[in-house]
Amino acid sequence: MPEPSRAVFLSYASQDVEAAQRICAALRAAGIEVWFDQSELRGGDAWDQSIRKQIHDCALFIPLISQHSQERLEGYFRLEWKLAVDRSHRMAAERSFVVPVVVDSTREREAVVPDSFRDVQWTHLPGGEPPPAFVARVAALLGAPAQVATASPGPAPVSARPAGANRHAVWIPLGLAALTIFLGVGWLTLRHTGLQGQAKTGVAGQLQPPATEKSIAVLPFADMSEKHDQEYFADGMAEETLNQLAKIPELKVIGRTSSFQFKGKAEDLRKIGTTLGAAYILEGSVRRSGDRLRVTAQLIDTRNGAHRWSETFDRSVTDVLQIQSEIALGLARALQIEITSSAPTRGTPNSLEAYDKFLRGLHAREQFNRSGMQEAIADFKQALELDPRLISAEEQLAVTQWDMSGWGFILPGPGQKEARAAAQRALALDAHAATAHAVLCDLYTKYDWDWTSAGRECGVARQLSPHSSYVLDAAANLQEALGNWEAASELLEAARAADPLDPRVLETSGEVYMRMGRISDAEQAYRRLIAISPTYVDAYRSLATTLVVSGRAKEALAEATKETESMERALGLTIVNHALNRPQPRDQALAELETQARELWPMSVAEAHAFVGHKDLAFEWLRRAYDEKDTTLYWIKGDPLLRSLEADARYKLFLRKMNLPE
Numbered sequence: 251m252p253e254p255s256r257a258v259f260l261s262y263a264s265q266d267v268e269a270a271q272r273i274c275a276a277l278r279a280a281g282i283e284v285w286f287d288q289s290e291l292r293g294g295d296a297w298d299q300s301i302r303k304q305i306h307d308c309a310l311f312i313p314l315i316s317q318h319s320q321e322r323l324e325g326y327f328r329l330e331w332k333l334a335v336d337r338s339h340r341m342a343a344e345r346s347f348v349v350p351v352v353v354d355s356t357r358e359r360e361a362v363v364p365d366s367f368r369d370v371q372w373t374h375l376p377g378g379e380p381p382p383a384f385v386a387r388v389a390a391l392l393g394a395p396a397q398v399a400t401a402s403p404g405p406a407p408v409s410a411r412p413a414g415a416n417r418h419a420v421w422i423p424l425g426l427a428a429l430t431i432f433l434g435v436g437w438l439t440l441r442h443t444g445l446q447g448q449a450k451t452g453v454a455g456q457l458q459p460p461a462t463e464k465s466i467a468v469l470p471f472a473d474m475s476e477k478h479d480q481e482y483f484a485d486g487m488a489e490e491t492l493n494q495l496a497k498i499p500e501l502k503v504i505g506r507t508s509s510f511q512f513k514g515k516a517e518d519l520r521k522i523g524t525t526l527g528a529a530y531i532l533e534g535s536v537r538r539s540g541d542r543l544r545v546t547a548q549l550i551d552t553r554n555g556a557h558r559w560s561e562t563f564d565r566s567v568t569d570v571l572q573i574q575s576e577i578a579l580g581l582a583r584a585l586q587i588e589i590t591s592s593a594p595t596r597g598t599p600n601s602l603e604a605y606d607k608f609l610r611g612l613h614a615r616e617q618f619n620r621s622g623m624q625e626a627i628a629d630f631k632q633a634l635e636l637d638p639r640l641i642s643a644e645e646q647l648a649v650t651q652w653d654m655s656g657w658g659f660i661l662p663g664p665g666q667k668e669a670r671a672a673a674q675r676a677l678a679l680d681a682h683a684a685t686a687h688a689v690l691c692d693l694y695t696k697y698d699w700d701w702t703s704a705g706r707e708c709g710v711a712r713q714l715s716p717h718s719s720y721v722l723d724a725a726a727n728l729q730e731a732l733g734n735w736e737a738a739s740e741l742l743e744a745a746r747a748a749d750p751l752d753p754r755v756l757e758t759s760g761e762v763y764m765r766m767g768r769i770s771d772a773e774q775a776y777r778r779l780i781a782i783s784p785t786y787v788d789a790y791r792s793l794a795t796t797l798v799v800s801g802r803a804k805e806a807l808a809e810a811t812k813e814t815e816s817m818e819r820a821l822g823l824t825i826v827n828h829a830l831n832r833p834q835p836r837d838q839a840l841a842e843l844e845t846q847a848r849e850l851w852p853m854s855v856a857e858a859h860a861f862v863g864h865k866d867l868a869f870e871w872l873r874r875a876y877d878e879k880d881t882t883l884y885w886i887k888g889d890p891l892l893r894s895l896e897a898d899a900r901y902k903l904f905l906r907k908m909n910l911p912e
Contacts, residue, residue: 256392260286260306261330265318269353269378273312273459276380282389301326305333309392311347313367314378316354321361346391353378355555358546359472359535360516368474371546374557467504467528468492469884470513471545474537484536484617485510486609487545487573491532493642496717504528505749507721510616511782523552526750544787545573568602604637611643615650618785620659626650641676645685648672649720652689655881656696657787658817658850662881666697675827684715688724695728696881699908704728719749723758730762731884733911738762753783765888769800787815791822799890803829817846824858825891836862853880857891867890869900876907883891886910 258277262270274286285304305311311334319327336463338347350372358372373384468491471484489506496503496724504526512522519531534547548560563573611629614622630647633640648669657667670693676686688711694704708725715721722745729738739762757777763772776793779786790813797806803826806824810822820843840858847854856871875883886892887910895901902912 256305257283258287258310258312258388258392259304259330259334260284261315261327261334262314263316263318263322263325264328266314266316266353266378267746269316269375270314272378273314273351273375273380276385277388280385280389282385282392283300301330302333305330309347310349310388311337312349312351312388313363315350315352315361315363315367315372316356320356320360323362331364331367333365338366338785349373349388349391351375352557355519355550357519357533358548359474361859369544371560371562372907374548374560376554376556378802381461415502448656464500465502465504465528466495466530466532466549467509467522468495468506469522469531469533470510471533471547472535474535474544476537476539480536480538482609482613483538483606484534485513485613486502486605487534487536489609489612496715502528502717502748505752507719507753508749508751511751520552520555527747528552530724533751541568543569543573600639601637603633604633604640604643607636608640608643608646609632611646611650615646618783620657621656623650623654623657623659627654639679641679641683644672644676645683645689648676648686648689652692658815661849662697662879666693666879666881669693682714684711684718684721687711687714688718688721691724692727695724695731696884699731699884700909701728717744717748719745719755721754722748723752723755726758726762727884730758730765731887731910733765733887735762735766735888739766751782753762753779753789756782757786757789757792760796761885764796764799764890769796772796775798785814787820788813790814791818794822794826795891798825798829817843817851821854825861828862849878851875851880851882852878853882853886857889860893860895861891863894865895865898868895869898869904872904876904883908 260270260274270286273720276285277284285308309507311504313331334348338740341347348370350367352372352374354376375384468488471488473481473484492503495501508526523531529552530552532547534545537544544562544564546562548557550557563576565573607629611626614629615626626652627647630643633643651665652669654660655662669689673686673689676683680787687707689712691704691707694700694707705728708728711721712725722741726738729741741758742755742762749755756775760772760775763775776789776796780789790809792807794810797809806826810826813819813822820839823839824836824843827839843858844855852871853875856868856875859871860868904912
């Protein structure tokens with residue numbers, strides 16, 4: 251019998267025999283003993299005892315995981331897995347024993363495997379094709395040199411780390427080395443490789459190009475903790491990784507809003523890549539138990555489902571910032587080296603508790619409602635009390651305060667004051683804080699109507715973060731206000747390429763298309779907005795207005811009644827009922843609108859009166875909107891609801907008053 255300390259046991263579902271044969275052949279060719287013999291899979295007590303003894307005596311246990319093993323909830327291989335787990339419990343923590351191998355696109359978070367399998371790093375060998383790096387790794391774990399020729403690694407290196415491996419001294423450098431190899435060879439290979447598949451129809455009926463060779467999306471990390479109470483932290487890990495990658499000019503990084511649309515959804519990664527226009531996807535998981543933390547990350551090629559790189563980090567919870575740095579900055583720096591670019595990096599927080607509050611704030615804001623934003627503001631402020639130099643918290647506090655005002659949850663005056671102060675504090679800490687510059691651009695556009703200052707801030711923000719959908723949307727809002735709709739459309743196209751499922755960008759797209767007379771495109775933008783975010787404020791009202799303008803008032807009525815925000819619903823019902831020649835419900839809705847929007851959105855009342863034909867009242871409400879600093883007054887030029895006023899001399903005078911071109 252072969253020496254137990256040098257033998258490998260392969261365990262697999264019968265449907266994966268071909269993949270097992272490939273692995274077995276590669277290992278045996280390198281002089282590694284493998285206990286794998288298909289002819290012996292015949293059952294019986296003697297055979298059963300032989301299998302049990304081999305699992306007891308082998309040096310490494312390699313279970314093959316696939317869709318086939320997923321579908322078979324009963325099978326002898328599951329007993330083998332149990333026996334291996336039982337044996338591993340008797341081993342020292344430093345002992346390497348279980349080496350899980352995935353032979354297809356099965357994802358770790360969804361795999362039906364023993365829990366202890368998730369405690370080690372998985373290796374991905376699509377189709378069971380082991381590269382020399384995998385064979386060499388197995389040989390090293392067995393303590394024997396592999397009899398393989400030295401060869402340059404291919405574009406899909408393998409990172410493997412069984413249980414008990416020396417995580418700090420060995421496997422993290424190996425993981426980063428594997429990533430560097432992939433980036434060095436993979437990117438060069440991809441430069442000469444076209445992407446598969448047809449272009450798909452995107453927003454506004456335009457063709458959405460396939461993924462570029464240097465494009466990546468970062469999915470929300472899965473919370474694998476026993477209590478499932480670390481979702482906010484898992485989201486934050488993904489967010490920080492995305493933010494670091496976005497600093498690399500040559501790399502197209504899909505925005506957070508779009509990537510996070512797939513949170514909790516068991517979508518095929520290749521389909522996600524096609525939807526987002528990303529050639530690669532980075533996904534991961536977080537598991538917290540007591541004061542221990544395990545974070546995994548893996549890079550997947552969305553064209554064929556192949557896993558290109560993966561790594562696991564086992565640390566104390568107090569080392570969370572170091573983990574973040576090693577995942578996000580390690581990956582970003584490896585990319586920078588390979589594509590010969592540089593990008594500014596931002597230091598990690600000084601307080602773990604402050605960072606925890608910051609992540610909780612991000613998580614709360616994702617509710618996109620009043621209570622979620624209020625909770626987020628409280629969390630960001632607590633984070634800043636603990637760490638006054640936490641720039642990200644200041645930036646997101648500015649964004650959230652401004653959103654509270656823009657969505658009508660608070661009055662414009664207090665909202666802009668708080669947002670402006672937070673943005674300026676962020677810039678005092680870091681003059682390169684692009685989001686803070688974008689917030690100021692939006693404030694100058696929507697509240698101050700200071701077009702020169704808005705242009706300056708947008709220009710700086712775009713230089714610092716040219717692919718940020720938030721920055722591009724702010725720049726588009728400025729061009730929309732000035733009546734430069736072609737320029738706004740180009741900015742929005744770039745924003746959708748960066749973050750194709752961002753509701754904010756889709757809303758602005760609809761506004762601009764309406765002003766350009768591209769009514770069908772506006773309708774498509776609003777419909778996609780609703781499909782992505784059904785509770786988005788003003789989405790149904792905007793769609794209803796679009797349908798009215800296109801002569802489909804009966805359809806518009808059904809959409810207007812779905813609007814969740816009462817003021818916007820009243821505006822929508824005023825417009826639709828007027829188009830349907832229903833004066834009584836129109837006047838009732840208009841009266842309700844005047845009562846509710848008097849302080850927050852007098853501009854909407856002006857729009858309603860203008861559409862109904864009450865010109866004098868419309869101008870009266872426009873003056874009130876000016877005095878109250880209504881944050882929607884900036885879009886007065888080309889507003890389809892104000893078309894009846896454009897020939898009136900008072901309209902041009904009003905534009906001059908706002909320093910807008912006539």
